[in-house]
Amino acid sequence: xxxxxxxxxxxxYADWECGxxxxxxxxxxAARTAALTPGGRDVTSLGGVSIKSSGAAxxxxxxxFDVLVLCGGTIWQSDDxxxxxxxxxxxxxxxxxxxxxxxATLALGRMGLLDTRAHTGNHPSELRDxxxxxxxxxxxxxxxxxxxxxxxxxxxGAAPVSFAREILDAIGLGSPELFDYxxxxxxxxxxxxx
Numbered sequence: 001x002x003x004x005x006x007x008x009x010x011x012x013y014a015d016w017e018c019g020x021x022x023x024x025x026x027x028x029x030a031a032r033t034a035a036l037t038p039g040g041r042d043v044t045s046l047g048g049v050s051i052k053s054s055g056a057a058x059x060x061x062x063x064x065f066d067v068l069v070l071c072g073g074t075i076w077q078s079d080d081x082x083x084x085x086x087x088x089x090x091x092x093x094x095x096x097x098x099x100x101x102x103x104a105t106l107a108l109g110r111m112g113l114l115d116t117r118a119h120t121g122n123h124p125s126e127l128r129d130x131x132x133x134x135x136x137x138x139x140x141x142x143x144x145x146x147x148x149x150x151x152x153x154x155x156x157g158a159a160p161v162s163f164a165r166e167i168l169d170a171i172g173l174g175s176p177e178l179f180d181y182x183x184x185x186x187x188x189x190x191x192x193x194x
Contacts, residue, residue, distance in 0.1 A: 003031040003171050006065040008057040008104075010038055010082060012074035015047040017101045017157055020185060021069065021164035028181055029173045036060055038082035046073065060087045062094035066171040072102025072157050077130065085111050092151065097170045101146075102157030109134045118149030122156045161185045 005025050007018050025031040037043050040056035060068055068091045075081060088111055091098050100108045105121040108114055109131040120141045121127055127134045141147045145162040146155035148170060155163035165182045168174055 003029065003173055004065045005031060005033045005167070005171070006036050006057075006060045006068045007033055008037070008060075008068065008070045008084065009035050009043050009045075009051055010071070010073050010075040011041075011043045011080075013043060013045050013051075014072045014102055014157060015045045015049055017073075017160050017163070018069060018071040020160050020182070021167060024164055024178070024182060025168060025173070028178060029168060031168075031171075031173060034065070038084075057082065057084055058087055060090070062091050062096045065091075065096070067091075067097045067099060067167055069167060070098075070100040070104035070107060072100075072104045074103075076103035076106045081107065081110075088113070095151065097148075097151050097153060097167065099153035099155075099163065099167050099170075101155045101160070101163050105154045106130055108152060108154065109136070113152050114139070114154070116150065117152050118147050119152065119154040120145075120147040120156060120159075121154060 022033045025033050034054040035051050036055050036057040037053040038057055040053045042052050044050045088098050109127045114136040118139050118141055124140055124142050144159055146153055146159050146166045148166045153166045161182055
């Protein structure tokens, strides 16, 4: 059965954070991706890429998708934060993974999902400083790679490679060949000659 990924993109989404995930899912894994947006409105990325919405993020159903992914961007620290709590709760209740990268981890923190699960984010103090009810500091992993804990996947905005890897593995698309392919995108971080 073909896997389906619901990718939530908001106005001012960060182009680089879900681009590799979406391309790898479609091109390498023969999965399907849908760009869902708040209210089903078309959005434009930080880099100026306009996206035609495939539907309202608020209406995402676990029966239709294998994972719900929240892409980071400027909206998550603004007064225009979309309320995706009902959609996220549906995926969690259905035992389907939910993922957030960069400032989208703030949304997961506001929903209380990071209080009881291992997670990461942009830096250790961001969740404490911007989410008053956050209670998961003891479970925060200060590391550059994505973290998967209790059905929730988190990553800093600088970790799109491991974020893609964790998501694709969580929905059963992981393989040594896929991991080798994704690892190639991290090669630039190796020291020259090493």
